[in-house]
Amino acid sequence: MIGAARSNAPRVGQANPLFKSTKPIEHARFSYKQICRCSADQSEEVTAVSSQQRRRAIASLTAAAAAFTAWQPNNTANAIQGLTAGRIPGVSGPGPDGFYKYQRPEGKSGGHGVGWSEIPRYSFKVAAGWDETPVSIADLAGTELDLRFENKEEGNLFLVVAPVLRFRDVGVNADVRIDELGTPDIIIAGFAPEIFGAPLSDDDVLVTETAQIDGVTYYYWEVKPHHLVAATAVGNRLFMMVLNANGRQWRKAENNLRVMQKSFFVPKL
Known part of the structure; x- marks a missing residue:
């Protein structure tokens, strides 16, 4: 009977066998x-x-x-x-006055190309901190540019070596002096376009000087705004060293630049 059927439900309090203990x-x-x-x-x-x-x-x-x-x-x-001396070929010193000396090394090549005979070993003083920089035929001086130096705090220097044939017809073995080629005004005017980038005006040249050193004539110029130039001729070549500075560099290094200008020297043949 339905009422009498056995029940499988767990009694109250009895554990359900279908679940495990927690x-x-x-x-x-x-x-x-x-x-x-x-x-x-x-x-x-x-x-x-x-x-x-x-x-x-x-x-x-x-x-x-x-x-x-x-x-x-x-x-x-x-x-x-040892920043300058020894590291740059041709530089020695410093001397008692604190300046180094640059002398052109034997066999040095400039921007001249092929066909140039050996160039006399010119020299000049150089202040500490200046460095030699590469030359290029793309410069204003072209293949006549032989050397460049620079100090970003004091200015720059370059040196032109040109044949005296620009001023006078001479033989291959000639030994010419600069005063035989022309007056200081003629010489500086002839080089102005390639060293300054433009012809000179009448009032551009502030100072002109001449000197005799070891039997060789030298010309010196001070040109506006802050250019110092030294030049001489030996053999069949004319040598011209140019120093340039902006206003800030000139105020700082004018004395050094003047010493470098007047120290330029080319030995006789």
């Missing part, structure tokens, strides 16, 4: 947390070790940097002392 699950959760905690502890230990290694490495680098800094000043002084 205690193992709670235990499993507890074990998982413990494992995570252990892993975290291990990670912290690894991180601590890595931090210690980094600190030791930084300390070592700091000590090395301090040692290098302590050594550097004397080494820098030595480098500056």
Whole structure:
């Protein structure tokens, strides 16, 4: 009978056999947390070790940097002392006045190309901090440009070596002096377009001087705004050294530039 049928439903308070106890699950959760905690502890230990290694490495680098800094000043002084002399071919010194001396090295090639005979070893004083820079036939002086020097704080210098045939027809073995080629006004006017980029006006030349050094005539000019020029002739060539400065450079280095101008020398053949 339906009313008399046996019921399989559990009694109140009796555990349902279809469900397992939650205690193992709670235990499993507890074990998982413990494992995570252990892993975290291990990670912290690894991180601590890595931090210690980094600190030791930084300390070592700091000590090395301090040692290098302590050594550097004397080494820098030595480098500056030899900045010009020895590093640039032809430069020696400095002398008692603090200037170095440049003498054209034997066999040096300028912008002249092929076919030029050996050029006399001209010389001049150069202040500390000046550097030789490359020459190019694209310059105003073209293939007659032999040398360039520059100091961005003081100015620039270039030297032209030109055949005296520009002024006078002479033989290959001639030994001409600059006063035989023309007056100072004629010489500077003849070179103005290639050394200044334009012809000179009547009032551009501020000072003109002449001098005899070792039996050779020299011309000197001061030209607006801040150009100093020295020139002479030896053999069948005319030599002209030009120094240029802007206003700031002139205020700083006028004395150095004048010393360099007057020191220009070309030996007799």
